[in-house]
Amino acid sequence: MTRKNVHLKIGEMKTDTGLIKNLEVSVGKLIDDSWEEPMGPTPMPEITTLRNWDLTLLNKYKPFYLPACDLCCLCTFGKCDLTGGKRGACGLEIGAQSSRIVLLACSIGAATHTAHARHMVDHLIEKYGRRYPLDVGGLNIKVEAPVTRLITGIKPEKLGDLEEVLDYCETQITHCLSAAHTGQEGNNLDFESKAFHAGRMDQIGMEIGDIAQISTLDFPKADPDAPLIELGIGTVDTSKPVIMAIGHNVIPSIGVIDYMKANNLGESLEVVGLCCTAFDITRNWKRGKIVGPISWQLRFIRGGFADVVILDEQCVRTDIFNEAERVKAPVIAASAKNCMGFKDRTDDPADEIVADLVSGKTPGVLILDPDKVGEVAVKVAQQVAPKRRNFTVLPELEEIKKLAKTCRHCNLCRRSCPQDLEISEALKDAAEGSIKKLTELYEYCIGCARCEQVCPVKLSIHSFIIKAGEKKMLEETNFCRCGRGAIQDIEIRNVGSPIVLGEIPGILAVVGCSNYPKGGKDVYDICREFANRRFIVVTSGCSAMSAGSYKNEEGQTIYEEFTGDFAAGGVLNVGSCVANSHIAGAAIKVANIFAKRPLRGNYEEIADYIHNRIGAVGLAWGAYSQKAASIAAGFWSLGVPVLVGPHGSKYRRMLLGREDKKENWEVYDARTGDKINVGPSPEHLFQTVETKEEAMVTIAKLCIRPNDTWKGRSIKLSHYIDLSKRFYGLIPQDIDKFVRTEADIPMTMKNDILEIIKEKGWKETVIPDPTLLPRLVRKKKEIK
Template sequence: MKKARFKVDELESDIFKITGLEATVGNFYEEWEETPGPTPMPDISTFRDWDRILLNKYKPFYLPLCDLCCLCTMGKCDLSKGKKGACGLDMAAQQSRIVLLSCAIGAATHAGHGRHMVEELISKFGSDYPLDVGGLSVLVEAPHTRLVTGIKPRTLGDLEDVLDYVEKEITHLLSCCHTGQEGDNLDFESKAFHAGMIDHVGMEVCDLAQISAFDFPKADPEASLVDIGIGSIDTSKPVILVIGHNVPPAAAIFDYMEDSGLEDSIELTGICCTALDLTRYTNKAKIAGPLSHQLRFIRSGIADVIVVDEQCIRADILDEAKKVNAPLISTNYKNFQGLPNRTNDPIDEIVSDLVEGRSPGVVILDSDKAGEAAVRIAMGVFPKRKKLGIIPEEGEIIEYAMKCTKCLSCQRVCPNYLPLPEAMEAAANGNLQPLSDLYESCIGCVRCEGEGVCPNNLKLHSMIIGASRSKIKDEKFKVRVGRGAISDTEIRRVGGPIVMGEIPGVIGIVGCSNYPGSWKDNAIMIEEFLKRRFIVTTTGCAAMNIGMYKNEDGLSLYEAYSGAFDAGGLVNCGSCVSNPHISGAAIKIASIFAKRKLNSNYEEIADYIHNRVGAVGISWGAMSQKASSIASGFWRLGIPIIVGPHGSKYRRALLGRKDKDEDWYTIDARTGKRVYTGPAPEHLFISVETKEEAMTLIPKLCIRPNDTTKGRSIKLNHYIDLHKRFYGAMPDDIQLFVRTMADIPITMKDEILEILKEKDWKESEVPAPDPTLLPRLVRKRGG
C-alpha cells in the first residue's frame, strides 16, 4: 500500500501563509502486474449465484439438534413437523441460520485474533515492516487476500486495510442472524459460504503477520522436528504452560528466558495452537498435546505457571489452576477469567503476589511484561509447589472405584458414551487396564465429573489419567514444526499431476480433538494415504495428534515421511490460522499452474478448483465454530469436507444425489454443450461414522471431471481397493465414474467390465471436456 505524501515548504496567499507543511493522504495500493478481476471486495450478494450453483448440486440435509428455537423472547418456538416460529422462520431456515451464526463466530474469532496480532506487531515493528512468507519461492504470498480483496499486501500496515474489509463483512453477516432478517434457507447458506471465504482471508492475515514478524519457518519442507507429548517434558525443571492461539505472549516468555540465560533451566510447553506456533518461533519449546490434554496436564501438577491467551481455553481454567496451586496469567482481554488487570502495576509486586499465593492469578495485557512475569513466577513457585497434582495413585483409584454404584450416569453424559461403569467395576477389583484403555478416547471434557452426575462425586477423568501413568510417561513423539505456505515452486511441480489426477489427491486433515474414538485414528487414516502417495496437509490439533502415533518402525509419521508438498508428503502448515495455506495451495494451482487470473477473480478460480483440483478436507474431531467457518471457506471453493460423527451436530450436510443424473452436468467450455461428468465430487459436506467409511470416501471425493484417463484410473483403483477391503465387495457406483474403457484400472478390468455390462453402461461421448459451471467462461457457443 502506498500513501500520497506531499510537503510544502512555504505557501502564501492573500489570506493565509503556510510554512513547513507535510501531509499524507489516503491509501493507494500499488498496482500489481494483474489488472483487477470482476469482483474486488465482494459483499454478501456478489457470489450468491455461484453459491446457488453449488447448493443446487449439493442440497442441504438438515439435522436439527433441537426442535426448538430459543433465540428471541417470543419463543421458545417448536419448529418441528413443518411448524413455523413466532417470527415466521421454519426449521430449514433456522438450521441454516445456526450454520451462519457458527461460521460468523468462527470468522470473527480468527479476524479478532488477526487484528490483535497485527496491532501488537505494528506497535513493535512498525507498519512498514515488510511481509515475507518465503522470499522468492513464495511470490504469491497472500492468495486469498489477493483473490478476494484485490489487495497485494506488502507490509504489516497493509494488513490493517484487509482487516477493515473482513470486519465489515462479518458485521453484516452477523446482523443477518437477527430476528426478522433473512428467511430463506439457501440465502442463509450462501451467507455462511461468505463467512467462510472471509474467514480464510482473516486467517491468512494472521499467519502472514506472524510468519513475517516472528521469522517462522518460511515454506520450509524441512522445518525441524520437535518434541510432543506429556512424557517429553522434563518435570525436574520449572514448567511454564501456555494455552490458546495468540503466540506473542508465549514468544515473549521465551525471549525473557533467553535474555536471562534460563532457556535450559525452564521447560516451556503448550497446548493447542499457541504451542504449535511457539515451536515455529523456537524449537526449544515442546508441545504437551492438543486441546483434549488441557485438564490431564494441569491436574498432573507439572505446570508451575499457566499462561492463557485466547480460544479453546477451558472456561474453568482458573478453578483447575487453583486446585494445583499454579498461578494463572491471562494475557488477552477476550479471556479475563474474572482476574484483576495488573498490566500497569509494578512487575515486582505482581511476581511477589503470585509467588506468595496472595492472588491466584492476574491479567497482564502487555506481552513482554507477561513474559517476564511468567518466568520469574515459575522460578519462584517451583520450589514451593513441589509439582502438586491431584491425580490419584493406584490404591486411591481402587478405593474410589469401590464406591461406584454403576448407576450409568457418567456414561450417559459422556459425549462418546465411554464404558466407564465397566472400567470402574474392573478397577474396584484391582484391574486398572480398562480405565487406562479409555485414555486415548477421552476428550477431557469432564462432563462425567459434573455437579450431581456421580452420586459419589467421583473424579472419573482424574481416575482415567491416574490409571494411565505408564502410558503418559511414554508419551514422547515428534512433530514437524509448521512450515507455513506451500511454495510456488512446489505448486509448479505438482500442479500438473494433481489437475490431471495422477497424484490421486490432496488431503487436508485439520481441526479439533473431539474424536469419536482414539486420537490415533487420525494417524491411522493418514498413514494409509501417505503410503498411497496422496499429498497430506495438516494443521492445528489434528497435526499434533498425527504426531502422537508411531508406525511399525517406531517412527512418528513426521519422521517417516517428507515434509514436502509432493506425492507421499506430510505437510504440517502450522496452527488453525495456517489453514489458508492449504486452501491457498488450491488457489495457487489455478493461478500459478493454470495461469488463471488471481486478482479479484474468486468465482472463476473456485470453478477451476471444483472441477479440477482433487482435494478433500477431513476434520475427524471438529468441535468449534472456527472449524465450521474454516470448512465453509473450503465449500465456497468447491472443495468437499468430511467430518467425524460429532460433526453431524453442525446441523446440516451438503449432499449430492448420485442417483439423479440431471445434477451432474457441467458445461464444456470449448463448445458450450452440457456434458454428463458424473458425481465428481459426490458431496460437499458430510459426516461419516467410522474411519473405514471415511477412508473409502476420501479417494472417491478426490475424483474430478477434469481427470485424465490415467488419473481417473488411479483414483478409481484406490477407491475400489479400499471399498473391497472395508465393505467386502465392489462399490455399486463404478459405472458413474468410468467414462471410457481407458478409465478402468487395469488390474480390475474383468470385474469392472462385468459390472458395466450389468449396468448397461455406455462410453461417454465427451470423456474429456473443459469443465466449468459458469456459462460466461464458454469460449464458443454451441448446442
C-alpha cells in the same frame, strides 16, 4: 498494495496570499497500484456479490438438516416450537433456522480468526512498524497471500497493508452476523450463502494472521525441512520450572521466550504449549515443546506438570483457573478476549505481581502486555516450581480402587460422556482391584470431564482415567514437524500438472480439533494410509499433533517416516489453525501459477477451477468448534469437499449430492458449450462419516474430479476400488458413474469392472473441459 489513506496536516504555512494555520486535508484513498495484473470481476465482494456462485454449489449439494434443537429461543417472542412444519413468531421455519445457526457458527469462527489477526497485526505494527515487509517464503514465494489476492484484489507487501484487508473482513463479518438477526434473512439458501461468505472472510483472517506472524517472528518460511519438534507429555523435563501456554495467540508466549533469551535462561525452564499456540511457540523457538491437543488440558494440569499457566485465546477451558488453583499453579490471563474474571494488573510493577502470585495472594492475574507476561511468568515459574514440586491432584491407584467402591453405578457418567464410554463397568472392575478397563478409557477420553459434573458421589472420574493411563501418558515422546507455513511456488509448479490431471490421486488435508470418536490413532492411520498411497497429506492444528503421536514398526513418527514436501507421499504440517489458509492457498496457487488463471478479484473462476480439477478433500475428524465450521465454509465456497467425523454431525447441516439423480452432475464443456454428465465428482460438499474405514473409502472417492485424464482417473479408481474391497468387501456399486471410457478402468480390474458396468447399461462419454460457469465457455452459443 492498491490503496492508501492520505491525510495532510499543516500546523502553520506562510504563502504569498497569507498565513495558513491548522489545515487538515483528507483525500480518502490514494491508489498505489504496483500489481500489474488487471482487476478481476469481484474484488472485495459484498455479501451478495458471489451469491450466484454459492447458489450454484448449493443447488448441486443441497442442505440436509439435522436440527439439534426443535425450538428457537433467540428473541423474546420465543420460545417458538418449530416442529411439525410450524413457523416461529418471526415466520422462520426449522430449515432456515438450522441454516441460521450454521451462519452464526461460521460468523463466530470468522470473527475469532479475524480478531486474532487484528490483534496480531496491531501488535506487530506497534513493534515493527507499518513498513515492515511481508515475507512468507523468500524467493520461493511470489504469491505471498493467495487468498487475500483472490478475494480482495489486494497484493499486500508490508505489515501496514494488512490493515485495510482486515477492515474489509470486519465489515463483511458484521454484515454476515447482522443477517442472523430476527427479521432479516428468511430463506435457508440465503443463510447458507452468507455462511459461505463468512467462510471466505475466515480464510482471509487466517491468512493475514499467519503471514503477519511468519514475516516477523522468525517462523519457518515455507520450509519442507522445518525441524522436528518434541511432542507429548513425556518429553517435558519436569525437573525444570514449566510454563505452559494454552490457546492460539502466540504473542504472550513470545514475551516469555524473549525474556528468557534476554536473560540467558533458555536452558533453565521448559516452555510448552497446548493446542495451536504450541505450534506457534515452536515455530518461533525450537526448544519449545508441544504437549498435545486441546483435549489434554486437564491431563497436563491435574498431572501437576505446569508451574505457571498462560492463557491466551480460543479453545481454552473456561474453568482452567479452578483446575490450576487445585494444583497451586498460578494463572496469567493474557488476552483481552479471555480475562477470566482476574484483576487487570497490566500497569503494576512486575515484581509486585510476581510476589502476589508466588505467595498465593491471588490465584491469577490479567496482564495485557506480552513483555510483562514474559517477565512475570518466568519469575513466577522459577519461584513456584521448588514449592510445588509437581504437586498433582491425581489420586494414587490404591485410592482409586477404594473410592471406586463408593460408585452407585447409576450410569450417569456414561450417559453424560460424549463418547459413551463404559465408565461404570471400569469403576466396578477398579473396585474389584483391576484398573485395566480404566486404563483402556485413557485413549478414547476427550477430556471434557462431564462425567465428574454428574457424579452423585463426586468421584473425580477423569482424574481416575488419567492416573490409570499415567504410564502411557509419560511414555508419550514423539515428534511433530514444525509448522512450515505456506507452500512454495516451485512445489506448486512441480505438482500442478499431476494433481490437475489426476496422476497424484489427491490432496488430503487432515485438520482441526481433537473431538475424535475413538482417539487420535484414527488420524494417524488415515494419514499414513494415504501417504503410502502417494497422496499429498497436509496436516494442521490438533490433528497434526495426533498424526505425530504414534509410531510405525520401526519406531518412527509419521513426520520422520515421510518427507515434509508438498509432493506425492509427503506429510506436511502447515502449522496452527490460522495456517489452514495455506491449504486453500495451495489450491488457489495451482489454478494461478500452474494453470495461469487470473487471480486478482477473480473468485468464481478460481473456485470453479478448483472444484472441477483439483482432487482435494478436507478431513476434520474431530472438529468441534465454530472456527472449524468457518474453516469448512471457506473450503465449501471454493468447492472443496469436507468430511467430518461422527461428532461433526452436530454441526446439524450437511451439504450432500445425490449420485442417483443424474441431472445434478452436468457441467459445461468450456470448449463447446455442451452440457456433459460427469457423474458425482465430487459427490458431496460436506458430509459426516461414521468410522475411519468409511472415511478412507470416502476420501478416495471424493478426490475424483471431472477433469481427470483417463490415466489419472484410472489411478484414482484403483485407490477407491482397493479401499472399498478392503473395508466394504466388494467393488463399489457406483463404479459405473465414474468410468467415462474403458481407458479409465484400472488395467488389473478391467474384466470385473466391465462386467459390472455393462450390466448397469453403462455408456461411454467424453472428458470435458469442465466448468459450472457459462461465461467461461469459449465457443459462443446460446446456453440454457
